[in-house]
Amino acid sequence: xxxxxxxxxxxxxxxxxxxxxxxxxxxxxxxxxxxxxxxxxxxxxxxxxxxxxxxxxxxxxxxxxxxxxxxxxxxxxxxxxxxxxxxxxxxxxxxxxxxxxxxxxxxxxxxxxxxxxxxxxxxxxxxxxxxxxxxxxxxxxxxxxxxxxxxxxxxxxxxxxxxxxxxxxxxxxxxxxxxxxxxxxxxxxxxxxxxxxxxxxxxxxxxxxxxxxxxxxxxxxxxxxxxxxxxxxxxxxxxxxxxxxxxxxxxxxxxxxxxxxxxxxxxxxxxxxxxxxxxxxxxxxxxxxxxxxxxxxxxxxxxxxxxxxxxxxxxxxxxxxxxxxxxxxxxxxxxxxxxxxxxxxxxxxxxxxxxxxxxxxxxxxxxxxx
Amino acid sequence: xxxxxxxxxxxxxxxxxxxxxxxxxxxxxxxxxxxxxxxxxxxxxxxxxxxxxxxxxxxxxxxxxxxxxxxxxxxxxxxxxxxxxx
Numbered sequence: 001x002x003x004x005x006x007x008x009x010x011x012x013x014x015x016x017x018x019x020x021x022x023x024x025x026x027x028x029x030x031x032x033x034x035x036x037x038x039x040x041x042x043x044x045x046x047x048x049x050x051x052x053x054x055x056x057x058x059x060x061x062x063x064x065x066x067x068x069x070x071x072x073x074x075x076x077x078x079x080x081x082x083x084x085x086x087x088x089x090x091x092x093x094x095x096x097x098x099x100x101x102x103x104x105x106x107x108x109x110x111x112x113x114x115x116x117x118x119x120x121x122x123x124x125x126x127x128x129x130x131x132x133x134x135x136x137x138x139x140x141x142x143x144x145x146x147x148x149x150x151x152x153x154x155x156x157x158x159x160x161x162x163x164x165x166x167x168x169x170x171x172x173x174x175x176x177x178x179x180x181x182x183x184x185x186x187x188x189x190x191x192x193x194x195x196x197x198x199x200x201x202x203x204x205x206x207x208x209x210x211x212x213x214x215x216x217x218x219x220x221x222x223x224x225x226x227x228x229x230x231x232x233x234x235x236x237x238x239x240x241x242x243x244x245x246x247x248x249x250x251x252x253x254x255x256x257x258x259x260x261x262x263x264x265x266x267x268x269x270x271x272x273x274x275x276x277x278x279x280x281x282x283x284x285x286x287x288x289x290x291x292x293x294x295x296x297x298x299x300x301x302x303x304x305x306x307x308x309x310x311x312x313x314x315x316x317x318x319x320x321x322x323x324x325x326x327x328x329x330x331x332x333x334x335x336x337x338x339x340x341x342x343x344x345x346x347x348x349x350x351x352x353x354x355x356x357x358x359x360x361x362x363x364x365x366x367x368x369x370x
Numbered sequence: 371x372x373x374x375x376x377x378x379x380x381x382x383x384x385x386x387x388x389x390x391x392x393x394x395x396x397x398x399x400x401x402x403x404x405x406x407x408x409x410x411x412x413x414x415x416x417x418x419x420x421x422x423x424x425x426x427x428x429x430x431x432x433x434x435x436x437x438x439x440x441x442x443x444x445x446x447x448x449x450x451x452x453x454x455x456x
Contacts, residue, residue, distance in 0.1 A: 040440070041432035065435035082433055083394050091429045092398065094405045125424050 033113075036120065036130040037066045037087070044128065053113075053135055055106035066129075071104040075112060087129050090117040094126075100136065112136050143211070151208035158201045165194050203335045207318070210342045217260040217346055224255045224264075224296060224367075228287060231268045235276065243281045246272075249288040255296045257367045263343045264367075270336040271300045271363050279304035279360070294369055301362040307355040315353065316341040379454060380411040383422070386446045390430050390439060402426060416454035423447050 027034065027045065033053045036045040043061045051058060054070070061069060066087065072080045080101060082088060090097040096118040102110040115133035119126045168191045170176055172184075179187060209215050225248075232246055239246055275285045283303040290297050307315065307322065314320040321334040344351050348368050355361035377385070380399065387395035399422075400411045406425050407418050414422075423444055431440045 037432065039428060039431060040437055041428070041435060065432070067432050068435055083391075083398070087432065088429055091425055091432075092401050092405065094425065119428075126428055128428070 030132075032132050032134045034130065034132050035061075035066065035070070036128060038128045041065050041067065043069065053105075053111060053133075054103060060106065073102040073104065073110055075100060075102060077102070077110065086115055086117040087131065090119055090129060091126065094119060103133075112140055147208050147211040150204050151212070154201050154204040154208060158198070158205070161194060161197050161201060165191075165198065168194055200333050203333050203339070207335050207339055207342075210339070210346075215342075215346065217263065219258045219260055221256055222259050222261040222264065224257060224259075224289060224298065225250050227261060227265055228268055228289065228298070231265060231272055232287070235269070235272055238273075239276050239285070242276060242279075242283075244276055244279060244283050244285060246285045246287065249286060253289075253291060255289050255291045257296050257369055259347055259367060260343075264347070267340045267343050267365060268298070268300075270340050271365070274336065275300050275302035275304065275361075275363075278302065291369075296367045296369065297364055298367075299362050299364045301360065303360040306357040306359055307353065307361055308357050312353065312355075316351075378412060379414045379416065379450070382450055383414070383419075383447065386443065386450075387426070390434060390443055398429070399426070416451045419447055419451035 028047045030047055031049060033050040034045070034047045035043055035050055038044040042063050043066050044063075046058060046061055050056075050061070054061075067082050067085065072085055074080055083092075086097045086099045086101070089099075096116055098114065098116040100112065100114050102112050105111055112135070113133040114136050115131050117129055117131040120128045120130050168187060171179065171187045172191055206215075228248065232248065236246075272285065272287070279285065279302045285303075286299075286301045288299040288301070290299075311322050315322070316337050318338045319334040320338075341351060344365065344367075350366040352364045352366070353361060354364075380403070384396050384399050387399050391398055402422055402425055403409060403411045403414055403418070406421055407414070409418075426447075427440050427444050430443055431437070434440065
């Protein structure tokens with residue numbers, strides 16, 4: 001058996017210098033900006049992309065305390081408290097943290113970035129942090145233009161679609177004469193398609209509104225049990241059509257929260273509708289509401305097709321639809337879960353998902369008690 | 371006779387950390403214990419302190435920009451660890 005030749009460690013200073021130069025060249029060649037801090041919280045390494053993006057020289061940054069040198073603001077322009085900065089969160093959580101924020105450039109302007117900060121580990125011990133970030137100005141502009149286009153297009157579409165609804169409604173109700181059985185069927189099809197069309201337009205409009213930051217909450221003390229029961233009643237017919245059953249576990253405890261009842265209702269509508277659509281005929285859907293001293297959690301469990309682990313990251317993304325082997329319908333917009341997440345963000349709430357392919361999913365909504 | 375309840379190790383560490391982080395100290399230490407030691411704050415034992423210290427001193431160095439303060443914090447925590455170990 002041939003012996004493998006072991007690589008010789010670089011021991012002399014010439015080799016070490018060459019290795020160091022190579023590492024530095026590698027670091028500087030990274031297209032995205034990089035900042036590494038040491039155990040003292042000082043900036044120990046940056047690359048060319050960092051100085052280019054922030055407008056500072058190396059001398060401005062190196063050996064300076066990171067938090068007091070590189071100032072961070074949220075996307076609305078408010079200063080981020082030190083403990084909430086991604087670098088601190090990555091140390092508190094002990095794992096990489098990614099966030100969108102703005103950094104203050106040397107010329108006083110703000111640059112929007114997406115940054116990922118990770119602790120640097122050596123032999124199991126943290127010895128500093130490293131972050132990679134990039135300018136997202138262009139992405140934000142495109143996103144804004146897309147939102148404006150969606151809003152404008154949806155507004156323009158809604159008016160004629162609403163007119164179609166009125167005229168088809170007149171036909172359907174027989175106000176302009178009795179229809180034959182074939183005509184009735186055709187008009188009914190047109191009516192149902194128009195209903196779906198209007199629903200899609202409404203979805204697009206409300207997502208455009210939430211994306212533009214124009215959504216405001218009208219919080220009232222809301223009985224969440226009652227709200228869930230109302231949604232279940234509304235959806236009872238479509239659930240029964242699939243021979244499914246729905247069970248509400250509340251243990252005779254009424255849970256209330258200060259929420260925008262109309263918006264939270266849309267959250268439950270989406271989640272319960274999904275639970276039914278992605279479950280086979282005869283399946284059971286369980287809604288379980290619980291209250292603690294600080295929050296209310298509502299779990300919606302189904303016996304559906306489940307979500308593959310690989311699809312999880314795109315679950316709450318805009319326009320992403322997961323395949324549903326149980327349905328040939330393709331009338332979704334891929335906006336439902338995106339909307340759900342946004343509404344919960346507005347309420348400082350959360351949503352978590354547990355799922356196993358073939359065994360069902362549990363979506364848990366967590367709402368803080370204010 | 372007044373019997374003074376012995377403060378838990380977590381409380382002692384929070385008291386020290388308060389001098390550096392202010393009101394954020396309890397949450398900061400509790401989260402650190404849960405994340406890095408995978409246990410509840412009240413279950414903290416002296417032998418956990420070095421790991422907690424590894425993470426905390428990095429955070430305090432970033433927040434205070436004062437090497438002496440970080441050193442001081444580390445020493446105070448190590449003293450507790452030693453005292454609780456003996």
